[in-house]
Amino acid sequence: MKFIHTADLHLGSPIEGLTTIPEKYLQLLHEHTNQLFAQLVKAALREKVDFILIAGDFFDNHAPSVALQVAVHEQFEKLQRAGISVYLCLGNHDYLNLDKEHVFFPENVFLFPNYPMTKHFRVGTAEVALTSFSYAQRWTSGILQQFPRKGPEKWHLGMLHGALKENDPGGHYAPFDIPELLAKRYDYWALGHIHKRMELAADPPIVYPGCLQGKNRKESGSKGFYVVEEQAGKLVPHFCPMETLRWQTVDFTLKKGEDEAKIEQRIFSELVKLSQKNDKIALLLITVRLFLTHGTATSLQEKVSSGFLVRRLRDLLKELPNLYVEKLSAQLISEPAISLIDQEILAQARQKTFQSSQLTAMAGKLLNYPFIEKHLLEKEVQQEIETAAVFDLVEEADDDENITG
């Protein structure tokens, strides 16, 4: 028996965080959603799997566009022609009240209802049972107790879109803990909801496959799906990376005596190597983080904050077919001193200013936009703003010096 386990495709959601993108990648970006699922189907056909488990958040929202539905339908039909079934459950993003809404999928696609149900089917001579359920609304409380224990069938699989209790204090996403899962004595737990892949256990395998495609720079690294195969009476998962878009964060620390030209060169050659090594990947979105010590790199800081350096790098790298530096940020390792202000006082002032509540208070009406509100609540973002503020201060103070006196 061989099957694919995937989840959190979030089909229909765009790639986030790109302020600019060159013309030549626009097409890729616009069509990446369709491409994504098509590639998965291609892989399924290639691997000749028996079925596919999609553990929730297949669509990004509960009202996917018609074009998307049509495209998905086509792909499902391809699978149907090859005799591959699809077992799908809905998650907290693409939830649906199945009493009220009807979904039209081809015959080979089985959608689990809003309550835990066990589907029996055969793979070759083996009896297989699969228990799962679909979200009817955004939040679902713990539901694992309604999953039955394994019966006489050869394989009993569980598909669950949810979070570990410890990570879900609000209890919104069908929370569970590992002992609970193990108690059911299933042969494989196909989880979904967490975008970073992780294997919570090996025997039986309890797997978060992670999302199929990183949507922003926080979801960097290689993403993909799991192919689970029967080996010596056990189910063994192994990870298969996708080769569409990939986010990658690359860090560079300014070395002693390294000037602008040198660091530029170093970044350039490193990225060229990265592009060549990953030539199968359609587009690498690179986030470059520079770690600078103050004092050695004042002008470099300025080049970063003004956007000069990132533009320069993009220009240098524009011949590469599959790499784009989507962001360049600089982090200071040591604190800058502002000549006008006493170091200690400045530190104190900083501390007082950069409390999260302060920042959000400053935002004012901007918080009316949910995406802005969400953005400002992130710790990383707050830190970045603080760094930028300090940069601004330093810049202004220096600037000031040039004009007056």
Next chain:
Amino acid sequence: MMRILQAEIYGFGKFTDTKFDFEHKLQFITGANEAGKSTLKAFISAILFGFVDRRQRFKRYEPKNGARYGGKLIIEQEKQLYTLERLEGEKGGQLVITSLNTGQQLPASLLQRWLNSLTSDLFEAVYAVDQTSLEQIRQLAPEELEKSFLTIAASGSQQIMMLQKKLQKKAEQIYKPNGRLPQLNRLLQTYEKQTQELRAANRDSHLFVEWEKTLEKEKEQQEAVKNQIKILEKELLRQRQLDNLWPTFVELERLRTKEKNQQPIGLTPQEFTALQELQLKVKTKQDSSNSLTAKSQALMQQGQQTINLEELQKYDAAKDQFDNLFHQLDVHSTEIQLALELQQTVNQQLSSPQAASRENEVLRRTRKKVQKPLFKQNRRQLALLGWALIAGSCLLLSFFSSKITIKLLAVGGLLAALFAVWQSMSKKSGQSESRSQNSLSTGSAQERDLMVQSVEAKRLQQLLEQLAFFTQASAFCTASLQLPVELLKRLARLQQFKTRIKDALRERSKRDRFLDYYRQEHERVTAELNALTEQLKQQLQKNGASSFAHLQAQYLQQQQNTEKNAKLQGLQTQLPAEVQNELRRYQSREEFKAHLSKKQDELQHQKERLSQLTVSITEKEVRLEQFGKSVRILRLKQELANKQAQILAEVDSWLALNAANQCLEKVLEIMSQHTLPHVMQLAQHYFRRLTRDQYEKIVMVERHLQLVDKNKTQYDVRELSRATAEQLYLALRLAFIVQINRTIKLPVLIDDCFVNFDEQRRNELLALLEEISAETQIICFTVDISFLYDKVDKENILRVD
């Protein structure tokens, strides 16, 4: 406290190798504009804090005349004298500190300690009070004035406030909460629009469902119409087929009517063929018989016409006798022949006497020769005999003798005898040949003739005697054949007759053989003919026909019928019963055709309908396909996401600037916490002095400055006159300096603040400065010192030219 006592400039700005002595705590430096006051100020700052780096050329004051850049200050710090020498070099120049007391060189870090991490900026900001900053006060909006004062009070200068202002300005360029033009505002507007667009697109996609429903219906209709068309077309096809069959149908009907008239005779083709063959055979046989008969007749006629018929008849009458005769003739043919010849010869001899004689001679000779040969022949025979005897005896001798020599002789003799025999035998034959030749040739005929004459006649005579019997023998036919009396003639005639008869007989017998054959054949053929005829008759009778011709006629009729039936059948298969029934329904072809054209019209109508539907469906399908295929919504979503990213970037920038501003605000807060009360106290004092008690108090009410005049009237900062505001400014500045000097003691550089003061104020300021200078060195740069003349010692005034 640090006191600058002397400045020695090697090369700085316009100064080269120039010394300035600052001995007094309140030091005035005067000179015309451009005299170099700012240069001096910069020099002091440069020595203390380092040369400004090369990027800021204008502030370096590098000497233009090639003098050595740098100089030194002699300072007094805690009662000790030091030289601070700074020369061109890295990191702001090379500083050398020398203790004047000990001559010892001290580490440059000492200065840092004295300066207490004060930077040149701060020094400039705080310790340099100049016209420019005073100007700034004037330029401040009333609301900013207070802030400015507070800033000064807190930090000693407006710098921080200025920074804040700049940050604010930058922030406002990005975003104003109620603005339209700043970057972020515009982005947000676009974002709103794009969100609307997406919403609309999503809404449009619901239209999709409606369209799909209509499309379904139309497609159903299309199917129905298509089916109709199919049915109609089928019908039309059928009708056309029927149309084509119409002639056939007509034919069928016609045939059917004739069908009933004939009856078959039940004769199969094989049977008929057999009979036909039989008939032919009969005919052939008949012909055969007839031909035989004819041949026989012809032959018989031939027989009748033969020549010698009479003679044959005669022969036949006495066949046996004639046969005998002929036999004898044969036997003696040679003699007869010879006789005839002899007769001829004799006759010739007789006809001419010479000839005759000769002939006789010849005859004689011939006879002789005949005789001789005969004789010779006899002699030869004797010779032969003799040789034979010798041979025999030799043989005997050879066998029976004992002596070899005799034997040999015997053998030899034998051989010789044999040889002679052989010789003579060959001569004989040759001779006989030559003899006959001789007898025939006329060359030597004369001789012969002569010889023969006598001989011939004799011979002839001999012969005639021999043949005499023939006369008798042929007596029976003498009359019938009219035979001549003479024997030879008779014989000759008989021979001729014989020959003729023989030929005729041969002919006759041949004919008879043929006739026999014909007869036999005829018999046979007739027999067969009869048999066949009988057979035929029987067959004919069986089939009820009187003759073969009759039968044939009947048979042909039958065949015709069969053909007709077959044709009928064929037509029937072409036109099955239903078809016929259908066709019968129409009275005429015209009616049928009318029906056909009606159906065609109907078909046309339906086809039109179909094409209309198809057009409508295609339109919809194209639109729906555009929907289905369009990545529009995805593209909009992605653009929206990109826009969000841009917005967030701007929000971050804006917040950073705001935060920086806030940070500075906090800095001020903190700073003011430390210093404000003291500064306020001093400032109050100074302000009172400067305003000559006009204002008594400076009060802080919830971070607002209030001035209280001698009448206890509280004034807002904004209510102060310009001049008074300047005084407050100075008061605060000086207050802060004095305050800060408690930790960092540095000289204060005041640059021409007196310019706009009236005399009164000037005096007050002077007094204040004097007071302050007790603890802090004040170096005052001024253009106009007229007001100082009577107030200050001349020594306190340093001229710079």
